[in-house]
Amino acid sequence: MGMLTDFLMSTGFVGIAWQNVVMILFGCLFIYLAINKGFEPLLLLPIGFGLIVGNIPIPESMSGGEEGMFFVNIYQGVKQGIYPPLIFLGVGAMTDFTPMLSNPKLVLLGAAAQFGIFTTLIGALFIGFTPQQAGAIGIIGGADGPTAIFLSSMLAPELLGSIAIAAYSYMSLVPVIQPPIMRLLTSKEERLIRMEVSRQVSKKEKIIFPIIGFLICTLIAPGSMVLIGCLFFGNILKESMVTERLANTARNAMIDILTILLGFSIGANTLAVNFLTPQSIGIFVMGATAFALATASGVLFAKFLNLFSKKKINPLVGAAGVSAVPNSARVVNKVGLEADPTNYLLMHAMAPNVAGVVGSAIAAGVLLSVLGH
Amino acid sequence: MGMLTDFLMSTGFVGIAWQNVVMILFGCLFIYLAINKGFEPLLLLPIGFGLIVGNIPIPESMSGGEEGMFFVNIYQGVKQGIYPPLIFLGVGAMTDFTPMLSNPKLVLLGAAAQFGIFTTLIGALFIGFTPQQAGAIGIIGGADGPTAIFLSSMLAPELLGSIAIAAYSYMSLVPVIQPPIMRLLTSKEERLIRMEVSRQVSKKEKIIFPIIGFLICTLIAPGSMVLIGCLFFGNILKESMVTERLANTARNAMIDILTILLGFSIGANTLAVNFLTPQSIGIFVMGATAFALATASGVLFAKFLNLFSKKKINPLVGAAGVSAVPNSARVVNKVGLEADPTNYLLMHAMAPNVAGVVGSAIAAGVLLSVLGH
């Protein structure tokens, strides 16, 4: 039975390396976190299972096999930057900009929080990443999955896996990372500040905003055209009320299908050689700093604004500037309630929260046009 | 800060031209028409927003940027004629051929209305378009979005944007364009004609029809194979009752996703250089004539048929031959009710209405096989 031995030689057991095992364990870890700890399951479960699938040792004899092509094929949508913008389109179709429209002042907090992106970029440069890699790592501080994936697929595809995992992990760790920083940087009095109820927003405003918003963002940062374009296109589909069925499909069937393909293919294409590197450690460390710095700068900028305005802002709200919609807004609400059980900051926090999405898309645009190719 | 100035040089403000501004204004116009005037919002809103996105000036330094590739990528589905037939499949899964099956005689009115296509073709040739372009322009008279887009993507891609916009605009202007022509060409007596109630149609007929219908159309006009094939395939999915779930997805999730991609990518790939041309004016003028002629020939042919048959047809019904499902059928019903508030022509008008869809697909097939490369 030469053929039998041949076959046995071609099983996965032959040529299995410790890297494969470690990667598979990582996959199991992310699945565990997704299911038992509720870490962004919609992304981390597919990525985790993808890691397991992609790191099964395939014997030489088959490495060129067409069947291995499947994951290469569905990964094209990531490589060529097709899935993330379309997912962003669906996100736009579920995002409600009303809180932002009713609190224009709070929009600036969403800008301040992007400070985390650029300080992290410098940190990444410092520890020896290339400018392109540093940009991709910095964007983790944007706390925006599609933006991070889109940018790193453009600037540093080799880091995509680690960056995607870091971004989504920290987005779900927001309730752990943010509160201590928020408490550290604010006084009890500040946490007690009540903000006036926000004004009504007319349907017309909601429809005009996506158009004007898009024009401003892309004229200032042409690199953000695709992401911002898709985000606001999805949003106008939703707000116009005349394309309800398109908005519905965009935020349900379409975004789900793309999320499955995105997560699964990213996982399956994240191999030990790219993931089990000192760089990955650097990425995770940098990512944590990015989130911390973003939170801090949001809070501090809110306090800074209070120096000049009579209507005080509750500085906690600044922490919501690191999008991670809607987790960080919920964290703000929670911490606010600790200080005063009757002071609900949620709707106020949603303003910087969605502004942060736009902010990091602009930042990604800047990085893309400066560092792109 | 050489880098800062560099970047400012790379914003959209630099190198913005009046063409960009005009195109963006056009985009806003179509969005306005879609939302406030209800002009085919499912298509004109995506196209309109796409126009805005696609005509933001991108500085030289980035014109080759990968991120610009996104719209090129999703446009492939239009260029290679993939989206329109699949949308047609979904249309088939929502179209009901019953009225046509119960009024075979009225089918001919759907043929007569295609006269608008070919007269417009001649007009387009006359004012100097190439035969291919003329064919693509003529098909606007078919009043059928996917057919028009499919044909022009094959014959005259450079005119695709203008033709798509013209087609959908006029389809929603049907209530404005048709009534005067209908009144002009019919006497009060004719508008009062009552038509006998149509016969029952058995489930079996509904299932057999798509198959036989497809064979006839494609044997006579092989060029219409793809469009007619998808239309009738979608319809049999619906009528067979055994593939309900496929029909459901085809007419909901699938058609919605494709409509988003189609409209958005067409808009984003319609640039000033192709759109702001005297040709576009020609296209819009020709398009209007096409609709007018189609309406007229439908009505007149109905009167012509009345010369020979004892069971008189209400000539208004002929106007529904210009598909534009179901707008023109509704217009017919409205004008009919003006003459006699108890004479409902809607179900009768649906017959030439759906027949018109088949008719223009056949016409497209002819043009494709004669003019295709």
Added chain:
Amino acid sequence: MGMLTDFLMSTGFVGIAWQNVVMILFGCLFIYLAINKGFEPLLLLPIGFGLIVGNIPIPESMSGGEEGMFFVNIYQGVKQGIYPPLIFLGVGAMTDFTPMLSNPKLVLLGAAAQFGIFTTLIGALFIGFTPQQAGAIGIIGGADGPTAIFLSSMLAPELLGSIAIAAYSYMSLVPVIQPPIMRLLTSKEERLIRMEVSRQVSKKEKIIFPIIGFLICTLIAPGSMVLIGCLFFGNILKESMVTERLANTARNAMIDILTILLGFSIGANTLAVNFLTPQSIGIFVMGATAFALATASGVLFAKFLNLFSKKKINPLVGAAGVSAVPNSARVVNKVGLEADPTNYLLMHAMAPNVAGVVGSAIAAGVLLSVLGH
């Protein structure tokens, strides 16, 4: 009117051959079977209509026409093995492995039934098929649509149409093929055997199983990575309960869209030259044998197991090893009730039934790695 005659020369009537007619009749036959006899309508209806569409004679003058490209384009997803694994993903999202988890012993029956695959392979080799073709034909015995299509697209694309049609036809003929064999190979006493009620399965088991199951299968048969990976990925999306919306879309919108594209494009790309061949007859004969042998080996292996275990298995259950989920399980239940109207075998039969799906995916993996390129 030279042009008119030109055109008439270009209609489908010219150059229509008897092969076209026969293929179209076959298309009608499959549509009839799908609608009136309920033969796997979700697949056979699209394939049938596709056969009609794809076998309309296209005149030379147009054979290179872009519009013919449509079916070539959507067929890419089959050729490159993209649709079947994604469909398998959706299948995973609707499959319930609970019966299998609660009856581990019955899993082996799912293995025994795969005997049909390899005996058929030998038969196919015997009558002169190439090893690759023989492998693709053998997999028909797996009674698993996506697996059969995936494997034949890899090993013998030229036979894909016939194999797909054979596989789905026999899957719906299971109620006709299996009972006689089951009755022939079992005694009345055996058919009366009652099996003990199966144990409860915890949520945790359901979540851990897809992961471990995948590792075992792919380490032993790396070639099954893609199919098994997608199957179990879909299943964990379902069982984890935290990605409900993804599982929902995977088993509804996504699988429906892919099924439409798969069936329609397979049909349209199955031409007379590949289908009207003695080989096809061979394929259908072999397919029938495959199903019969699979059923027999399942039943006999159950009897074999009974020789060693005190807890007797009802050998009828062995017949469910030929997946064809859930038809064969229902057949088992029916035949069981004939013997004893109070002996419900359905849930017991589901165990080998789903095990059979895994089993044939493994078998496909073996064939792929041994015979691939």
Added chain:
Amino acid sequence: MNFGWHNVVAGHGIGLMITGMLIVFCGLLLISGIIVVLGSLNGKSAKPKAAAAAATAADREPTREELIAVAGLVVHLESERSLGEWTQLTIPRQNRVGSIWASAGKMRSLSEGGSHA
């Protein structure tokens, strides 16, 4: 663009028009002919009672029983859903063909899985 009739001649405009309209008319004429034939074949089997029933069904108010039935169906689907697949095979699909619930129900039944797998 240079206007003029010569363009039309050069582009065989008239020929195209005649050919085209001829084809379109042949096509739809044949179709309407076939429809007539089909109709006469199935003419006997036309079922007006169905139509009548339909009309009434559409017009009249839902009865108390129907309200119970509908809500009950929802409850059933809810419980079924939460129980998972143990109840899958108990769904009475046949008598819910063509209803929006049916599709919802089918989605979860293995039988659909089978049709795909």
Added chain:
Amino acid sequence: MNFGWHNVVAGHGIGLMITGMLIVFCGLLLISGIIVVLGSLNGKSAKPKAAAAAATAADREPTREELIAVAGLVVHLESERSLGEWTQLTIPRQNRVGSIWASAGKMRSLSEGGSHA
């Protein structure tokens, strides 16, 4: 990887940071400015009563009538569904805008087909 500040200098880190934050702030500053303008324009047309109505609608319990209405709607859709397209054009879409039923209804109405075709 070789640590060190020289990497930052080489990568124009500081320049990038300043440029970037500048752009981001400009962008969002402009946006918030525009929002203020928009708000003042439509300021008059703010409708608090709608909000109030909404709030109440969200709070209070569904009345007996609503229960009937809802179940009735389901029944209506069921029957409509089983009847197929003969009743398509009778769906009162307008007054169900934005409801999940509406979309379900629209799917089956030709008007949507038209928007696509």
Added chain:
Amino acid sequence: MNFGWHNVVAGHGIGLMITGMLIVFCGLLLISGIIVVLGSLNGKSAKPKAAAAAATAADREPTREELIAVAGLVVHLESERSLGEWTQLTIPRQNRVGSIWASAGKMRSLSEGGSHA
């Protein structure tokens, strides 16, 4: 096609069959082994009461209260829908996990958006 056993020999038919069946059996044998292990591990944590509850839930008729509850839920979703996102964050998702309404509800809640963005 030339019949004959030599084809089988040339194609290593027997070898393939033995190898294949061996692999398939190994695979499923291992799987059933693992299942046994898994089962014994979680054996203690088997919950028959859940099953019982399930069974009853499936069998018995929906009560009056449930009818109200269901219709009420529909009404709630309706109003929620028409109000848009102001009520988004009020959806009690937790206790509707795995229900068809839940998914409908989730779709509209920003939390899902977050999971994607």
